[in-house]
């Protein structure tokens with residue numbers, strides 16, 4: 231009888247079964263190793279095209295984060311504002327300043343300002359601002375005291391361990407939804423307990439299973 235499948239092929243399904251996940255994991259680990267340092271490092275603080283300061287605008291002037299990051303509660307991305315938003319004030323405020331020349335140019339030529347991305351997860355991890363904000367997790371939990379930063383810098387690792395630490399025990403990180411952008415809010419001073427918050431209709435259940443964040 232002609233041998234169509236030599237006997238070694240009997241082991242093939244097994245080899246594929248074991249081999250594929252190993253290859254997949256190696257690929258993920260490779261992507262993680264080669265692409266992450268620049269983006270996942272705590273302290274990453276790129277130079278921006280305009281010396282815009284959160285300390286001045288969100289701290290001293292007290293502008294709410296959502297004045298500029300106005301899509302954050304609706305979409306996936308926390309849009310960084312276009313020049314028009316800045317020009318609401320800077321057509322009159324400090325308009326002669328050379329520090330604002332790139333802003334005026336971008337506005338006049340209708341070109342986007344080339345802000346450098348600070349925080350960035352790898353593509354294989356899923357993240358959505360909206361869900362977190364609706365559950366009452368404040369910006370400060372993941373970005374630190376942005377209102378004191380002249381230049382935005384990454385304060386938390388945004389690693390899988392960082393996400394899971396909170397997902398396992400979210401309660402200490404919850405606040406009233408009305409306070410999510412308030413950088414001075416303190417659970418102890420406010421004597422806040424999510425369980426007695428009348429605005430909370432349900433208990434939050436952040437995903438712990440792999441496919442919750444790797445879809």
Ligand code: HEC
Nearest residue numbers: 287288293294295298310345346347348349369373376382
């Ligand atoms: C007047 C407009 C304005 C306000 C108000 C503002 N931001 Fe920003 N934000 C910007 C601009 C412009 C950038 C991009 C340049 C930069 O990174 O500094 C930015 C960038 C950021 C980044 C980094 C984004 C990235 O690339 O990863 C974070 C985080 C952030 N803002 C959080 C906040 C928080 C939290 C508040 C409220 C306390 C706030 N912002 C208030 C305009 C604003």
Ligand code: HEC
Nearest residue numbers: 280281282286287311315316318319323324327329330333
């Ligand atoms: C609500 C009004 C308002 C908005 C909106 C606003 N600014 Fe300002 N900005 C100010 C004021 C007021 C100052 C001066 C603050 C001070 O010096 O104490 C200032 C100062 C600055 C300075 C420093 C100018 C200098 O040399 O003294 C820069 C740069 C700047 N803003 C950029 C931006 C950018 C970029 C945006 C949009 C992302 C923006 N601003 C949005 C009000 C605003």
Ligand code: HEC
Nearest residue numbers: 295299306307308349350351357362367368369372388411
């Ligand atoms: C639970 C953690 C968490 C909270 C809370 C959070 N952020 Fe973020 N933020 C992130 C992560 C993670 C990224 C990177 C997202 C990516 O790469 O897809 C990010 C990115 C950003 C960016 C860059 C643009 C973007 O969407 O990727 C801005 C701006 C920003 N956040 C502002 C804010 C502001 C303002 C708040 C509060 C209203 C806030 N964030 C609350 C984790 C958080």
Ligand code: HEC
Nearest residue numbers: 356357361365367371388393396400403434435436442443
């Ligand atoms: C400080 C606490 C905290 C941190 C840090 C945090 N999360 Fe969450 N996460 C939550 C809470 C609370 C929910 C909402 C659960 C609910 O509404 O039942 C949530 C929900 C989610 C969901 C479910 C959203 C959906 O659409 O189903 C995903 C995915 C998620 N988080 C991913 C991440 C990732 C990725 C990170 C790290 C970059 C992260 N989270 C960091 C608290 C946190």
Ligand code: HEC
Nearest residue numbers: 258262270352355389390393394397437438439440442443
């Ligand atoms: C709460 C969200 C979340 C959950 C749940 C989660 N991951 Fe992740 N995972 C992440 C994030 C975010 C990263 C990217 C970390 C970075 O940029 O350093 C990551 C990275 C990884 C990596 C790349 C290597 C590494 O450690 O950074 C692997 C492999 C991985 N996850 C596997 C898993 C497996 C298997 C599970 C289920 C047991 C799981 N993840 C559950 C958020 C999550």
